Amino acid sequence: MDSTSKNPLKVIVVGQRKSGKTALIQRYVSGVFNPEYEESTGVDFSTKEVDGISIQFWDIAGDQLGSPLCAGYYEGVRGIISVYDLSDLKSSSEAVLKWSADVQRCLPNSKEVPHVNVFTKEDLCVSDGSWKPLPGTGMYAISAKTGYCMNEAIDSLVTRMMK
Ligand SMILES: Nc1nc2c(ncn2[C@@H]2O[C@H](COP(=O)(O)OP(=O)(O)OP(=O)(O)O)[C@@H](O)[C@H]2O)c(=O)[nH]1
Ligand SMILES: [Mg+2]
Numbered sequence: 428m429d430s431t432s433k434n435p436l437k438v439i440v441v442g443q444r445k446s447g448k449t450a451l452i453q454r455y456v457s458g459v460f461n462p463e464y465e466e467s468t469g470v471d472f473s474t475k476e477v478d479g480i481s482i483q484f485w486d487i488a489g490d491q492l493g494s495p496l497c498a499g500y501y502e503g504v505r506g507i508i509s510v511y512d513l514s515d516l517k518s519s520s521e522a523v524l525k526w527s528a529d530v531q532r533c534l535p536n537s538k539e540v541p542h543v544n545v546f547t548k549e550d551l552c553v554s555d556g557s558w559k560p561l562p563g564t565g566m567y568a569i570s571a572k573t574g575y576c577m578n579e580a581i582d583s584l585v586t587r588m589m590k
Pocket of ligand 1: 442443444445446447448449450451461462463464465466467468487488489490547548549550551569570571572573
């Protein structure tokens with residue numbers, strides 16, 4: 428597979444404003460967590476080598492939903508991360524549904540592209556342990572603050588991208 432640093436595999440990260448996309452990618456790529464909210468504009472790029480494979484994350488600002496730039500964001504996508512905020516599940520789920528429609532409109536083969544659903548801010552949730560994403564469903568509860576399950580979620584996507 429041709430995935431050198433000059434030709435990395437592209438992963439788009441989508442979800443509503445403030446859902447935690449930038450925090451997730453920053454923590455995964457650089458190991459840092461910024462508790463302050465700094466609104467993204469447009470798209471930010473970060474690259475990380477995973478098992479010798481270069482992955483480029485496209486962190487698309489929540490306000491880009493329905494953007495006319497859509498086609499450019501989705502061209503050549505090899506993996507998709509949808510980010511839900513566990514502390515605001517209702518509105519983040521509604522936003523992810525809209526993003527899914529956007530992805531399907533702009534990415535004709537979206538059904539064939541590996542996809543992971545990441546429910547983030549797990550550290551903010553008081554849980555009795557009764558809700559856990561089922562293994563194999565492509566759903567993960569994670570925290571960018573503590574790093575909880577973050578590697579498992581993204582590694583599972585990368586593994587499917589490699590097949
Ligand atoms: N406690 C906690 N806070 C988080 C977590 N992930 C993100 N946050 C906070 O949530 C806020 C929003 O996170 P961002 O990553 O900036 O959100 P975003 O999805 O990139 O937002 P846009 O750039 O507007 O699209 C920030 O204050 C983060 O520090 C987490 O896992 N735990
Ligand atoms: Mg952001």
